[in-house]
Amino acid sequence: MELVDRLLKGDKRAAAKLISLVENEDKEASAVLRELYQHTGKTHIVGITGPSGVGKSSLVFGLTKVIRERGKKVGIVAIDPTSRFTGGAILGDRIRMTELSTDEGVFMRSMGTRGHHGGIARATTEAAMVLDAMGMDVVFVETVGAGQSQSMIWECVHTSVLVEMPGMGDEIQALKAGILEIGDIFVVNKGDREGADQLVKELESVAEYKAMEQEWKPPVHVTIATDGQGIEDVVNSIENHLEYLKESGEYQKREEERAKGEFTRTVQDLLLKKAFDGEGSKKKFDELLREVMEKKTDPYSAAEKLLED
C-alpha cells in the first residue's frame, strides 16, 4: 500500500491518514495493520495518565522537548475526545504546541475512543503501531485516568506515568485504593501549588509499598510542566524504566501481554462481526432474540447457537 510505504519513510501526512483509517475502523484498516505489524516493535510506548486538567498535555510537551534535544523522535497521541490538545489550552500552551508540530521529529494527534468495549486499548495499541512503524523512538499516549480505562492502558504500554497535582483532596485516597498500583513513575505536577510536599509523601509511601512486591520502585517527581521544571528528571526515569524492563526480562513479559491483548480483542471483534454482519446472521440473531424473549431459550444457549452456525 502506497500510504504504508510513505509512512515507513516517516511521512507525517501518511501517518495522519493511516491513524484516521484505524480510528474510523475503515475497511482498509485491518489491511493496513497487517502490513504494519512486521515493522513494529522498536518504539518505547509511554502512557501518561491522570485526572482531567492535571497538566498531562503540558507535561508531554515538556518531555518531548527534552527527548528531542537528546536526538530522539517522538510520537504523541491523546486518546479520548475530551482530551484534545486544544481543549482548555491557554495561549502559552498553544504556542508550545505549534512549535512542536512544526518539528519534523514530532508527530501529534488526538483521537477518539471507539464505541465497542476495549476502545481505549485498541486505539492505543493501533495508533502506537502506526507511530512505531513510522520510526518514532518514543510514543506518548495521553489518557484521562479513571479506574477501568487506566488499567486498560497499562496493558498496552511499556511504561506508565501517573500524573497527580496538589489539592485534589480525597481523590488521592481513592487512587491509593488500587489504581496507583499500575504506575511505574509518579509525577506531582503543578509543583508551584500548595500541598505538593504532602502529595509527594503520600506517593512515596505508595512507592515503598510497591517496592515490597516488585524490583522496580516508582520514583516520585515534582514538576512545573508549564516552565519545564523537573522535566529532565522525569525523562531520565522514563529511560531508566525501559532499561530496567529490558534487563529484568520484564520487557518480554509486557510485550507478550500487549500482543495477547491485541490478539484477544481482535478475536472478540471478529466473533462479533461474524455474529452480526450480513443478512443471514442478522436474521438469525433476531430469531434467537425472539426465542430468548419468549423464554424458549436462554441468552447463553442462544449465543452458542449463533456462533455455531
Ligand SMILES: Nc1nc2c(ncn2[C@@H]2O[C@H](COP(=O)(O)OP(=O)(O)OP(=O)(O)O)[C@@H](O)[C@H]2O)c(=O)[nH]1
Ligand atoms: N500553575 C501551573 N499550571 C499548570 C502546570 N501544568 C499545567 N498547567 C496548566 O493547567 C491547565 C491544564 O493543563 P493541560 O496540560 O491541558 O492538562 P491535561 O491534564 O492535559 O488536561 P486534559 O487533557 O483536559 O485532561 C493549563 O491551563 C496549563 O497551563 C503547572 O505545573 N503549574
Ligand SMILES: [Mg+2]
Ligand atoms: Mg490534555
